[in-house]
Amino acid sequence: MPIYPDAPKRGRAPRDGGDDGSPEGIELNRKIIALLQQDGRMAYSAIAAQVGVSEGTVRNRVRQLLDDNVITIQAEALPAAMGYGFNGLTFVKVAAGTSIDDVAKRLSAIPEVYYLIMVLGRFDLSIATYHKSQDDYRDFLTTHFYGQSDIAGIENSLVLKVHKMKLQWDLNG
Amino acid sequence: MPIYPDAPKRGRAPRDGGDDGSPEGIELNRKIIALLQQDGRMAYSAIAAQVGVSEGTVRNRVRQLLDDNVITIQAEALPAAMGYGFNGLTFVKVAAGTSIDDVAKRLSAIPEVYYLIMVLGRFDLSIATYHKSQDDYRDFLTTHFYGQSDIAGIENSLVLKVHKMKLQWDLNG
DNA sequence: CTTTATTCGGCGGATTCCGCAGATATTGAG
């Protein structure tokens, strides 16, 4: 049950768009998700009470949302609290004739990499990493970038501060 | 009870470093967090059974970790599933005489912003955003950047693909 | 209207959560 269904199917569809304010259909999912974004451990019954449906309904919806990978409910650990205080930023130009996806895949497998995107512009990949120290960052660079045949060049920077890092949406936008 | 305590205090301290393999002290926190990173709703009793302590202990540890902001347990929604398929990247040079933190704070409050960092280099801030369409991205730029007195200039790019995005650490590194 | 497929909600039992109090363990002081 994706938030945005692909195609209409046979059978009962979720009730939707009650303009009387009653929580229904897709709107219901949005409200449930919004609550779980505040507290991932909130009791189903508490959610049910707030959105105005039964506990079983909330449980079913959440299960489907999880199964469909629309949402995930996980603990996030603050890197700094875990001893990872050095935050590197590396821009990569992939070597000609090499698959960007392959390089991205190789680098994604590195634990220190927490954010890796393919971008438009002078470089192909932009990578944010966490390390315990500056030395660890240097080791990271020498091990995975310098001298690697699939990489044409890199440029480095530092993340001085992470102001925001959330995959949470204003679902009523 | 941070993972890395600031200073020793009086009183009982968490048992630590049992090299017999029994889960104790800081190691215990790491194991609990690791499990919650897989399933944020895992029952305390289930966690307790796996790490070898009582349910109450797990509950207390998790509560403290949450209170100390070492971890958060929240639902994350997949942007694409929510209809946000356009992924913008904006680099900002803050105007002279303006506090970078203030600008960062202003922009962090925008729902579409999911990743905002202060960086070293030609620009001050790097911002990743999700939008429903290219038009929405343009609106986002014109509303919050162009013509704003606290911004000296911006440069734009696109995130073509997010290969990896996670705030989860190999706690045994 | 009838069929079909899916959601919704209530019900029971098992499980889990929660606050509390006592036991236990560790640190610092005398």
Add this chain to the structure above:
DNA sequence: CTCAATATCTGCGGAATCCGCCGAATAAAG
């Protein structure tokens, strides 16, 4: 070393929650 102080850990009992199941309700297609 001994003792006091402080914080953690665990067990317990009651309340709340979770879970599977089945029938009722609802919406789309024929």
